[in-house]
Structures are given as C-alpha cells and as structure tokens.
Amino acid sequence: MKIRKDSLLVKIIFYNDIAIFLTSILIAMVVVITSFQDMEQRIEDTTKNKLNLLIGNYKSYFGEIRNDVYKEIGKHKISDGNQKVAETLKDNLLKDDFKSYYNAVVSILSSDGVLLGEYGNEGDLGTLTDENIHILLENAKKREFEQSGYYLADIKDRIYSRTIIPYGNEKTTYYVVISTPINEEFLKSLKEGLDLTSKDKILFLSNDTLKNENQAQKFFPPKTYKEISKKDYRNYYLNKKIDGLSYYLGVYNLIGYNDTYLGNFIVALSKEKLTEEKLMTSVYIGILVLFIMILSSTISNKVFRKLLLPLSEIADLADKISNGEKVDDIKIEGQGEIRTLSISFKEMVEKLNIAQDDLTIQNQELVRNIERIEAIDKLLMGINIEKDTFETIKKLVSGFTSEVGLGYSRAMYFRYSRENDYLIGEEVSINRTLNENSKKGFKFQVKNLKELVFFTKVPINDENLLARSFKEQKIIYKNDAGYKYDLGNDLLKAIGLKNFFIFPIHGAGKFSGVIVVDNYTKDIRINQEELELLNLLAINFSVGINNKETTANTLESQRVLTIEKLATRFLRIRGEVVEKLLKCIDSENPGERIIEELSEIKPYLIRIKEDNESLKAYSEQNGEKKERLCLDKLINEIIESHKKRFKDENISISFFSATNGTILGDKLKFEKVVKELLENSYNALLKRKQNRRINIILSKRKINEKIELKIIDNGIGMSSKQLEDIYEPFISYQPQTLGLGLFFVHKIIKDHGGVIKHFSEEGKSTEVKITLNAYKEEV
Missing domain, CATH: 3.30.450.20 (PAS domain)
Structure with missing residues (x-):
C-alpha cells in the first residue's frame, strides 16, 4: 500500500519527530544539570566524611595518650622534685610509640601547681610557665575538660595541646601533663585511614x-x-x-x-577528576540523546505505518486460535472501531488463556497430590519403626528427597539434645536431580550443606521457627525465602531455604527433633492439600514412635520390677546370715579360731551388708518425693560423712561449687547417686599407689539454665568395652558386688529429666558428668 505525501500519516510522523527532538533536548539539559549537581554533592560528601575521620583520629589521639600514660603511671611513685619519673615515663612512651611521643613533653605537677619534673625536646621545654600552670589547673576542673581530657593553647605563636592525667590517692593529687606541639607534622600523623x-x-x-x-x-x-x-x-x-x-x-x-x-x-x-567526569558525562549524554532521537524517530515511523494494517494481524490471530494454537500476547493497534475490535479480541483471548492455565494447574496439582499419597503410603510401609529409631528417621529424611518419594530438594534433620537444650544438625539428604550448577543459589548450599548443618545449633528456649515447631509439635511452612524469618541460627539463613516446611519428630526419646525440608531453587509452593498429607504422615509416624517408646518403657519397668522382686526374695536370708556372722565376730569372748577365720571374710561381709541395704532401699521405694533440693549442701554432707574413710586411704577429695545447684528432686535417691559414684571412685583409687584424688565440680550454665555436676578421679580408668555396658544391670568389674549401682544411678537421673555420661581412658582417669534442669519458681 502506497502512502501519499500529503496524507495524515506523513504529517503525524513529521510533528512527532519535532516533539521527539525538543523533548530529547530538554531531558538532556535536565540530566546534565542533575548529574553535575550529583557530582558536586558527592565530592562534598566525601570531603565531609574525610574531615570527620580526620577529626575522629585527632580526638582519639588524646584518648590514646591518656590510656598509654595510665598504663605507665602506676609503675612509678611520684614525689616532689622527681625529675627521674618524668624522664622514665617519656622513655617508656617512646618505646611504645616513638612517632606519637617524639615531640611530646612530659611534665609532673602537684595539686597546688608546683612543677615537680619535666622532660622532652629542648625546643618545647619551658612552655609550661607559672601562668600556664594556673590556667591548666583551672581547665582541669571544667566539665568539658573532664569529657575530652585535653585543651589547646597558643604559646609563643605555636599551638600546643595539654593532655592532663590526674593521679594520686585520697590525700594528694598529682597531674601528669603531656604537651604536644600541633603543627603540620602532627597533622600528617593523623592521615591514617583517610585514603x-x-x-x-x-x-x-x-x-x-x-x-x-x-x-x-x-x-x-x-x-x-x-x-x-x-x-x-x-x-x-x-x-x-x-x-x-x-x-x-x-x-x-x-x-x-x-x-x-x-x-x-x-x-x-x-576537583580535577570531577572536571573530567563532567566533560565525559556531557559527551556521553549528547551521544545518548542523539541515539535516542534517531531510534525514536525510526520506531515511530514504523509504528505509524503499521497502524494502517491492523486488521490483517487480527485475522491471522483468529486463524491461529481456530486451529487450536495458543496466543500469548496481542498488541492493541489501530484507531476507532479497529482499536475497539482489538481490545475486545484481546480480552477474549486472555479469558481463554486464563481458563486453559487454570485447568493445567489443577491437573498438575491433582497429579502431584496423587503421587504424594502413593509416596507417603510406600514410605510408611517401608519404615520399620520397631527396629531402630535413628535408622527410621534417616529413611524418613531420605524419603522426603527421593524422586520416587516426595521429591523435595533438601531435607535436614536436627536432633534435640536434652543435655544442652539445643537442636543439633545430624542428618542431611539432597535430591539427586538437584542441579548444583544452577544459576540460582550457590554451590556451597548443596555441596557443603552437610558441613553447614552438622555445625548448626538452634536454641530451643528461643522463639525461632524450629523451636516453635518442636515445642508446639506442629508443621510450620513458609512459601517464601528462609532468610526473612528467625531460624535460630544465621547459618540456616545462609543455606538458601525457599518454600520450606518444618516437620516435628516427637515421642522419639533422644532422637526427638525436627526435619527442615525445602524446594530450594524450584518455584513450587506448598499448598493446603500438601500440608494435610504431611500432617497425615506426621500423625502416623508419631503413633509408630510412641508405640515403640511405650513398649520400651514397659519392658524397662518390667525389668526393674523383676529386679525388685528378686532382691526381696533373697535379701531376708542374706541379711540374717550377715548379721549372725558380724555378731559372732564382734562378740566379747569369741573363740580365737573363729575370729581368725571370720576376720578374713569380714570386709566381704561388710560389702554384702551394704549391697543388702542398697537393694532393700530400692525395692521398698514405691514413688518419688520430689522437693526443692540444694545439691551444694547435699554433697558437702556426704563428703563429711566419708571424710575419715578417704583420709585413712590417703585419698584427697576437693569440692568446687560455683552455684548452690538447686533442682527439683528426691533427696534420698540423689544421696544414693552421689554415694554410689564416690564409692566407684574410691574402689578405683585403691588400685593406685600414690597421689590419689577426687575432684567434684558443681556449676550452672547461664545459656540454658542447666546444672552440671562432675566427679573426676585419677584412678585406673575403664576400657571402651566397660563404657559400652556400664549402665546395664548385673554387670560389675568389682568382686563381691551385684552390679546394680550404676544401673539405678542412670535410672534416677533419667527419671529426673537429666543426662549422665561417663568419660574414661584405661589406666588414667574417669570423669562422670551429670546434667540436670535447674529449679525454677512457678509463676
């Protein structure tokens, strides 16, 4: 189609080019003026920053002088006429910082203005006259001087700073004065950091x-x-x-x-560089404006030409739609009725596309939910909770990221440590199809994820998302980036969580905790249907865990009940025999032969009696009588009762207490705990020839309100095999003992919500560490 020279299109293009030219010139002028103002403002701001930095260096210089003098002043006794002190003080300051104190003069004054000593460069000596001293003492009493510690004075057409450091005691006050000439050399020493x-x-x-x-x-x-x-x-x-x-x-x-x-x-x-920048900016903006004018003119010509052929494009789009093709974008062109037709056609296509997209999304969500239901069903069927709790949790973590499972990007398991009151990273699983070279995210967020998680600790007493999920025992999810939320540890903000949820593991004993799962770089949001499926998984998993824990607790209770019944059956007979033997030995006129024979077995009989008393006490306990208990006082009483016994064997025992160690517990049971542990240390030390000692340490952690009790001896230690089954019943490495002591100790600590651990090395020493919850007043 030909366009005539006198057509409306030619006139529109002509006037449009004029408008573009004038607008471009105006914009260029505004941009140039604004840029120049911005450049001027930048050099002003830079100058202000550097001047403020110089002033900061200047003021801190005198603060450093005061600190340096305070360090040295305590080493010398100042008295009248003590010129040597001034010289020594100056020499020591020169050794620490020669450049700062080379031109300085050190003067020592009494409180009534007498110059006791002065030492420094000859050209600066004598600047502190009687009149100056009077002024100096007046300034030292001003409030503004107390804040700065120095003032400036003009002496013989030279500027000096007077840094005054008071020193003395309640009766006498002296002043150490550091006089520094303020000149060009001093100014150059303040250049550090100005760049x-x-x-x-x-x-x-x-x-x-x-x-x-x-x-x-x-x-x-x-x-x-x-x-x-x-x-x-x-x-x-x-x-x-x-x-x-x-x-x-x-x-x-x-x-x-x-x-x-x-x-x-x-x-x-x-400002030389600023002038160059202004010139280059003017040239650049001129070239840019010229380019924009040419480009705008060319584009507008093409656009106006296309305005005459809009119906052809609409017809082509209609053909595509009728053939089943999807049209994503329709340009609205033309004028009058043609424009109205374009708008109506665009709205119709948009509605068709929206309806088609909705159907596609719904189908995708339906397929995803079906796949997740099947994956959860397979996951629950394949997990053997009765066998090993930790292995079960590892399979669950792996199932979250398995492509044949739930297909998430990453899963991280954090176990709850009752001893430290922290969630500690212990297991990581990454989807195999995760692209480590993706432009989204960083390589270390996948490659080094295990190291990051294993070094991560999240406090449970904080109001972070992981702690909330663990304490409230519910799934928390966020369709957002993880760094926007409080996760309890900055390392978790750095791993790039996206569209994530926190899955609580409760009722799993020492393996309770949370699993953090996310979609990483995938743009997949967690929907309500998905959350319901995850809740179903959590319920089923928790039921299995709780059933296992219930079974384990039942077995342990039955084992304890069996031990109690067994003890009750034979304690009575053993007790009678022991009492008769001891009575025979301790009688006033026993036969010499009987005494000789029975004396050999007396230590064993005493041990049997102690075992009888211990078993009888445990078998007669039907419940706990918990009360507010001060471990500090309890341990002191026990040490006092064993003091003579330890002294007879040359065993030294020390007790260090940094807290009263108040807990909520059963006094009788905790007495047995401490006595049993001390008895073990006693027996271990008997096999050591010399330097026998026991150290007891009681402390409190400020972070998580935990009480720690440590009992350390330098006895014969234990092997790794002994440490493995140390808390099992009827296992003992001491002759004539039942092997129930540490079994009951472990149970008592566990029943009180605490943790006990043994650390030992064969032939060296043994450390017992008990962690308990501190007593808290009810609000």
Missing part, C-alpha cells in the same frame, strides 16, 4: 597562616577568614583554588581553652 590520592592535600593553618617547610603565607581572603574564624563555625566547607588548581575544602577550627580561634586543619580534595 587520600596523590592530588589531595591536608593543610595546617595557624591564625590563617599556612605553615610548612617552604612557605608561610595568608591562606584565606579577609572576608572568608573573618567568616571561618567565628567560633560558631567548628566545621566549614568551600571551594578554593590552590596553586591554580580547583579544590573542595573541609576546614576544622582549632579552638583554644578560652574559646579563641587558633588555627585550622584542612582536608582539600582535588
């Missing part, structure tokens, strides 16, 4: 006079100097040329003790 370029400068002015090695001249014009020297202007900023080059200056006023202007520190940043 200045070779073209930038820092300058020192004394009464508007620039002083350095080469020149001494007035720096500011009179009007500017008058404005800067006002004491109200502590910091001042301005543009200025130095040696023909443009700089932006940050000026810091040095104010003396009497609020007089003394001089300035100046940070001057070169």
Whole structure:
C-alpha cells in the first residue's frame, strides 16, 4: 500500500519527530544539570566524611595518650622534685610509640601547681610557665575538660595541646601533663585511614597562616577568614583554588581553652577528576540523546505505518486460535472501531488463556497430590519403626528427597539434645536431580550443606521457627525465602531455604527433633492439600514412635520390677546370715579360731551388708518425693560423712561449687547417686599407689539454665568395652558386688529429666558428668 505525501500519516510522523527532538533536548539539559549537581554533592560528601575521620583520629589521639600514660603511671611513685619519673615515663612512651611521643613533653605537677619534673625536646621545654600552670589547673576542673581530657593553647605563636592525667590517692593529687606541639607534622600523623590520592592535600593553618617547610603565607581572603574564624563555625566547607588548581575544602577550627580561634586543619580534595567526569558525562549524554532521537524517530515511523494494517494481524490471530494454537500476547493497534475490535479480541483471548492455565494447574496439582499419597503410603510401609529409631528417621529424611518419594530438594534433620537444650544438625539428604550448577543459589548450599548443618545449633528456649515447631509439635511452612524469618541460627539463613516446611519428630526419646525440608531453587509452593498429607504422615509416624517408646518403657519397668522382686526374695536370708556372722565376730569372748577365720571374710561381709541395704532401699521405694533440693549442701554432707574413710586411704577429695545447684528432686535417691559414684571412685583409687584424688565440680550454665555436676578421679580408668555396658544391670568389674549401682544411678537421673555420661581412658582417669534442669519458681 502506497502512502501519499500529503496524507495524515506523513504529517503525524513529521510533528512527532519535532516533539521527539525538543523533548530529547530538554531531558538532556535536565540530566546534565542533575548529574553535575550529583557530582558536586558527592565530592562534598566525601570531603565531609574525610574531615570527620580526620577529626575522629585527632580526638582519639588524646584518648590514646591518656590510656598509654595510665598504663605507665602506676609503675612509678611520684614525689616532689622527681625529675627521674618524668624522664622514665617519656622513655617508656617512646618505646611504645616513638612517632606519637617524639615531640611530646612530659611534665609532673602537684595539686597546688608546683612543677615537680619535666622532660622532652629542648625546643618545647619551658612552655609550661607559672601562668600556664594556673590556667591548666583551672581547665582541669571544667566539665568539658573532664569529657575530652585535653585543651589547646597558643604559646609563643605555636599551638600546643595539654593532655592532663590526674593521679594520686585520697590525700594528694598529682597531674601528669603531656604537651604536644600541633603543627603540620602532627597533622600528617593523623592521615591514617583517610585514603587520600596523590592530588589531595591536608593543610595546617595557624591564625590563617599556612605553615610548612617552604612557605608561610595568608591562606584565606579577609572576608572568608573573618567568616571561618567565628567560633560558631567548628566545621566549614568551600571551594578554593590552590596553586591554580580547583579544590573542595573541609576546614576544622582549632579552638583554644578560652574559646579563641587558633588555627585550622584542612582536608582539600582535588576537583580535577570531577572536571573530567563532567566533560565525559556531557559527551556521553549528547551521544545518548542523539541515539535516542534517531531510534525514536525510526520506531515511530514504523509504528505509524503499521497502524494502517491492523486488521490483517487480527485475522491471522483468529486463524491461529481456530486451529487450536495458543496466543500469548496481542498488541492493541489501530484507531476507532479497529482499536475497539482489538481490545475486545484481546480480552477474549486472555479469558481463554486464563481458563486453559487454570485447568493445567489443577491437573498438575491433582497429579502431584496423587503421587504424594502413593509416596507417603510406600514410605510408611517401608519404615520399620520397631527396629531402630535413628535408622527410621534417616529413611524418613531420605524419603522426603527421593524422586520416587516426595521429591523435595533438601531435607535436614536436627536432633534435640536434652543435655544442652539445643537442636543439633545430624542428618542431611539432597535430591539427586538437584542441579548444583544452577544459576540460582550457590554451590556451597548443596555441596557443603552437610558441613553447614552438622555445625548448626538452634536454641530451643528461643522463639525461632524450629523451636516453635518442636515445642508446639506442629508443621510450620513458609512459601517464601528462609532468610526473612528467625531460624535460630544465621547459618540456616545462609543455606538458601525457599518454600520450606518444618516437620516435628516427637515421642522419639533422644532422637526427638525436627526435619527442615525445602524446594530450594524450584518455584513450587506448598499448598493446603500438601500440608494435610504431611500432617497425615506426621500423625502416623508419631503413633509408630510412641508405640515403640511405650513398649520400651514397659519392658524397662518390667525389668526393674523383676529386679525388685528378686532382691526381696533373697535379701531376708542374706541379711540374717550377715548379721549372725558380724555378731559372732564382734562378740566379747569369741573363740580365737573363729575370729581368725571370720576376720578374713569380714570386709566381704561388710560389702554384702551394704549391697543388702542398697537393694532393700530400692525395692521398698514405691514413688518419688520430689522437693526443692540444694545439691551444694547435699554433697558437702556426704563428703563429711566419708571424710575419715578417704583420709585413712590417703585419698584427697576437693569440692568446687560455683552455684548452690538447686533442682527439683528426691533427696534420698540423689544421696544414693552421689554415694554410689564416690564409692566407684574410691574402689578405683585403691588400685593406685600414690597421689590419689577426687575432684567434684558443681556449676550452672547461664545459656540454658542447666546444672552440671562432675566427679573426676585419677584412678585406673575403664576400657571402651566397660563404657559400652556400664549402665546395664548385673554387670560389675568389682568382686563381691551385684552390679546394680550404676544401673539405678542412670535410672534416677533419667527419671529426673537429666543426662549422665561417663568419660574414661584405661589406666588414667574417669570423669562422670551429670546434667540436670535447674529449679525454677512457678509463676
């Protein structure tokens, strides 16, 4: 189709090009002005930051002087006329920081203004006169001086800082004064951290006079100097040329003790690079505007040309739709009726696409739910809870990420440690199809996931998501990134959780905890149907775990009941025999032969009697009488009752208590625990020839409110085999004992919600560690 020169389309294109040209010029001007202002603002902000950093270095310099002097001042006794102290103090400061104290003068004053000693550079000695001392003592009493610890003074046309450090006792006060000349060398020592370029400068002015090695001249014009020297202007900023080059200056006023202007520190940043940036920015924006004008003009020409042929495109799209093809995007073109037709056609196609997408999503969700139901069914059928709880949990963790299972990306199991009151990472499973080279996420979030999880501890007493899920025993899920939530440990925020849920494992004894599962880089959200299936899995899994724990507890109770009945049956007979034998030995006129024979078995009879008493006590206990119990007091009483016995065998026993160790427990049972453990240590030490000792330590953890009791002996220790079955009943490595002591000790600690552990090395030593819950007042 030909377009005539006088057509409306040609006129529209012509006027549109003019509008584009004018608009581009206007935008370019606005951008250039804005960019220049931004550049100026950036150099101003940089100057302010560097000046503030310089001021910070300047003020901290005197704080460091005070700290250094305080360290040294306690080593010397200050007295009248003690010139040696000033010299020694200066020498020690030079050793610590030669550069900072080279030009400093150390003076020592009495509280009434007498100069006791002075040492430093000869050119700076004598600057502390009687008049200065009077001023110094007045300034030392000002409130503002107490905050800064120093002041500035103009002495013989030179600026000095006076850093004053009071020292003494309740009767006498002395002052150590560090006088430092403020000059260009001092200013250069403050450059650390300013990061200045070779073209930038820092300058020192004394009464508007620039002083350095080469020149001494007035720096500011009179009007500017008058404005800067006002004491109200502590910091001042301005543009200025130095040696023909443009700089932006940050000026810091040095104010003396009497609020007089003394001089300035100046940070001057070169604007040479800024000028180059402005030129390059102008060229770049000009080229960009020209390119935009050409591009916009070309595009508008093509767009207006296409306006005459919209019906053909609509017809083509209609053919595609009638053939079953999906049309994703329809451009609205044309004018009047053609535009109305385009809009109506677009709305119709959008509705068709939405309906088709909804059906597709619903089908996908239905297929996913069916697959998950089958996977959960297979998972429950394949898990043998009765065999091994930890292996069962490992299979569950693996099932979450199995492609033939639930198909999630990652699963991490955190076991609850009752001893430390933490959730501790113990197992990780990763979907095999997870693409480690995906652009989404980081490699370490997959490759090093096990190391990250195994080093992760989550406090259970915190209000984080894992702790909530564990304590409330419910699934918590978030269709979002994990770093937005409190997970209890920053490491968990770093592993890139996405669309995740927390699956609680409860009723599994020492293997209780939570499993954290996510979709990682997949854009798959957790829906309500999926949550219901996970709840079903949690219920079935918990029922199995609880049944196993119930069975285990029942077996343990029956075993204890059997032991109690067994003890009751033969205690009576053994007790009578032992009593008769002991009575025979202890009678007033026994036969010499009987005494000789029975004396040999007396230690064994005493041990049998003790076993009888212990078994009888355990067999007669029908319940616990828990009360507020102070372990500190209990242990001291037990140690006192065994003191003579230990002393006879040259066994030293020490008890260190950092807390009263208040718990809620049965006093009689805890007495048996401590006595049994001390008896074991006693027997182990009898086989050691010398240096026999027992250390008892009672402490409290501040983090999780746990009481720790440690009993450590340097006896003969235990082998790894002995440690494996140490808590089993009827197993003993001591002759003439029943082997029930540690079995009952373990049960008592467990019944009180605590943990007991033995650490030992054969031939060396044994440590027993008991962890209990601290007593808390009811609110």
